[in-house]
Amino acid sequence: MKQRTLRVIPLGGLGEVGRNMMAYEYDDEILVVDTGIMFPENDMLGIDYIIPDMTYLKQNRAKVVGIAITHGHEDHIGAIHHVLEEIQAPIYATPLTIGLLEAKLARHGMASKADLHTVRAGESVQIGPFKVEFFHVCHSIPDGVGFGIETPAGLIVHSGDYKFDHTPVDNWPSDYAKLADFSQRGVLALFADSTNADRPGWTPSERVIDGAFDQVFSQATGRIIIASFASLVSRMQQVANAAQRYNRKVAFVGTSMLDNMRISRKLGYLDIPDDLMVSIEQARSLPARDVVIMCTGSQGEPSSILGRLSTGTNRLFDIVTGDTVVLSSRPIPGNEENVYRTINRLFQRGANVIYENIAPVHVSGHASQEEMKLLMHLVRPKYFVPIHGEIRHLKQHAILAETVGIPAENIAILENGQVLEFVDGEMHMGERVPTSYVFVDGTGVGDVSAEVMREREALSRDGIVLVNLRLARDNNRLLSEPEILSKGFVIAQDSDEIFNSARRKVTETVSRANGNLQKDVEESVGDYLYSETHRRPMIFVTVSRF
Amino acid sequence: MKQRTLRVIPLGGLGEVGRNMMAYEYDDEILVVDTGIMFPENDMLGIDYIIPDMTYLKQNRAKVVGIAITHGHEDHIGAIHHVLEEIQAPIYATPLTIGLLEAKLARHGMASKADLHTVRAGESVQIGPFKVEFFHVCHSIPDGVGFGIETPAGLIVHSGDYKFDHTPVDNWPSDYAKLADFSQRGVLALFADSTNADRPGWTPSERVIDGAFDQVFSQATGRIIIASFASLVSRMQQVANAAQRYNRKVAFVGTSMLDNMRISRKLGYLDIPDDLMVSIEQARSLPARDVVIMCTGSQGEPSSILGRLSTGTNRLFDIVTGDTVVLSSRPIPGNEENVYRTINRLFQRGANVIYENIAPVHVSGHASQEEMKLLMHLVRPKYFVPIHGEIRHLKQHAILAETVGIPAENIAILENGQVLEFVDGEMHMGERVPTSYVFVDGTGVGDVSAEVMREREALSRDGIVLVNLRLARDNNRLLSEPEILSKGFVIAQDSDEIFNSARRKVTETVSRANGNLQKDVEESVGDYLYSETHRRPMIFVTVSRF
Structure with a gap:
């Protein structure tokens, strides 16, 4: 008789931030969770991005029965077109994530290749031996989910990226009831996001930004230009709401931001009346104090709108004295120099620049320490595995797990490629599978060694x-x-x-x-x-x- | 009749962090304040460091009557040997700064070339037309000073790097009385450090670190390894004090740290009994729980002791399971990736790593916003010029100055090379003098264009x-x-x-x-x-x- 072994194979995102990908394998069937990319560090010269090492999946191509995606951020969906070049399997995600996947696949000419299935938060889908229950979590993009994965070896909870925001912009809190339900049924192991494991306390609600925006909008006498991530749909809603409160029109600028705005509006994740929005061309003919522009570039990327504004090389509009620029974001570690350089240049061009140090114009989308403890108490897992993070995050997350009573021997700190096995309700370390950086540079994948x-x-x-x-x-x-x-x-x-x-x-x-x-x-x-x-x-x- | 014009020529440190150098010129005589280096940004490839552009000083070599140095940090003294290759002038500084200058010049075989003059905090020295009054300020190195510069055109106050620490480790607070005295005499212009101008509140006292160290020392069961800056003499004192409280011996490791420790002890700025200190060789033969090691590498520099410990390539000792490593520092912007990589590797080697996110094991040496306002109120200058900082820092500092009542037209935001003139008590913008990055790479100065x-x-x-x-x-x-x-x-x-x-x-x-x-x-x-x-x-x- 075959052993009832669940194998968990981390292919990306453990020991690093980004390129999240996990394989759950039972009885010769594999469920892949997430297909992310990672952005290069400063010493990864000339690299566009890094994708997970798919050697194990290629070797076990026929076993892959499905791909489930937690949410639409690049570090969870960005490698989907590379994955589909190797693996044929149906993809399961919530409506907004499906919308974003469709747009991305279309850009790579692969729209017809993908077998996309919409699953709403609260619904379940059977994928081979895995019954996957989608449960809603708050995050910095709407329609994020975690997964309850019922397997013959036991129930796994995979958190995805989450926070416990009691007053989210879309009024849709994380699904506490479902988490409690899992705990009633008995959870073999919890795999949980570690991104903010070294931040004490509780991540503030997205709602605090409204107050900061109120202050900015009430003081600005000229144009307001707000830069953020193109995927931060709730921030678009907050900007639109503030524009409405202060009788300004809002113009969204930049391909990725416009794409995401349109998809989110169409699917009902963004509620902006038509007459509140203007094109950037229209915005230019309005009085400065009647305009808000929302664009990308909050990480100081030189080719983004904000980057080009800071160097005076933007095509449709320029920074003028009296503009207020808001960076509604926080620099991703490694981007600090670019972000501050952009801020300095904007000041030089006469703008007043508001960034995180100056006012609370951004909050994190990830749980802090107290939320992490809450998740553990809600789920009450037998085993705990911190995921999504550098070693320091995984370690701190493990320390937190011990403080809430999970025994040290029931916590596994894994790095990419370290297989974990669950047999008869017991956790064991398995073998190691190959994982290395797979660099994407131009059209080359893996040809930069x-x-x-x-x-x-x-x-x-x-x-x-x-x-x-x-x-x-x-x-x-x-x-x-x-x-x-x-x-x-x-x-x-x-x-x-x-x-x-x-x-x-x-x-x-x-x-x-x-x-x-x-x-x-x-x-x-x-x-x-x-x-x-x-x-x-x-x-x-x-x-x-x- | 010649105009009584004071010219102020910023040659480094305005619009950037580091390579601080200011020239004050009156009646064909020039006083240079500070001779710092700047560390390269991530995209300054292969560069060791950057020095101020001395074109103006070379063109006016004969006019330079003296060089006054505020304190012994690299961003204020690091270029002294390059300066002395161009300029012959006496150097004035406090005893510890002179000690550090001597050591640095000796390393470059220039000990005999320099004409060094010791001036204690509280004393004055006449340098050409400039009467320079040294006043004590707290900072993250002992014996720091600012300058009151009495010129025929008026009294200038140059803050140096400072904070208002009411409980400094050396029990020597900033010289409030002297600042009030300047204000009584009437201050034409204040030139003040802007490094932390975007940090609200008050920088905590160095003393808070004692509490954090108590917690670390009381919980550590193995060795304690504390990494910090080689120049952070007060931190050495705090580590030694904690070692004494917890019956451990302390070993200092690394050339620069040992040099600075010896100079500071010899001059009385560090009070560590002989029998508290051991060599690293002796430390290795002591039980782990009886040892503290203090070393460099808190910025993740790969060739530092901590950098080598993290990669297992240190010569005299290795990280072992049970070690507690403390990074008593904060990553300088741009160094985050290196610092976090080092932390991750130390965790991988079995150490418990304590860094700023985890416990308050570091405080800044620079004033925050409330201290900046206090300085302005104490000095009550007619004109205000923020120095030491990127544009964003200078701008925020200017905004603070306005909030305490200095009129906007009396505030000058300068960049390197922008000359400022004071004629008959009025401030005017002057011409621009050449300033560019002068890269030092290996033995080459300026040959990387x-x-x-x-x-x-x-x-x-x-x-x-x-x-x-x-x-x-x-x-x-x-x-x-x-x-x-x-x-x-x-x-x-x-x-x-x-x-x-x-x-x-x-x-x-x-x-x-x-x-x-x-x-x-x-x-x-x-x-x-x-x-x-x-x-x-x-x-x-x-x-x-x-």
């Missing part, structure tokens, strides 16, 4: 010096002076002396080389340049023989 | 592709297949197809080239590779003719 990254790093630090040798066919006689060129090393035209000496070193080295000529020249030029500059440019030697 | 930086940026993004052509002497006949190599572009061994096609493109282009062969090949290869990969590697074409 760690070594290519190290080369980019070396090139970025001290540049490159190129030595071109023309030698006789049969011996190491130089047919002409060695040619030396550089990029990113020094101001070449000011460095004749260094390059002349380097040429002499090369000539010398060539004349006495008897082993590997290229390597010898590389070393002697490298050593000489280091002695002169204390820099180690990459040295590249080409040899032509005639 | 904006263009070299752009090359590094391009190289880092998509790498480089090298095309080597061997052509006949008199026509464009290829003597052999074009050679194509790459670094940092794609995994070369997996990309035969791309490179084969690229070679064919090159051959084609060469055969029909009639203008600039190199440029044509560059373009055709670049276009082809972009169409295949959506990347734009730097293309480098060398031609050898025979």
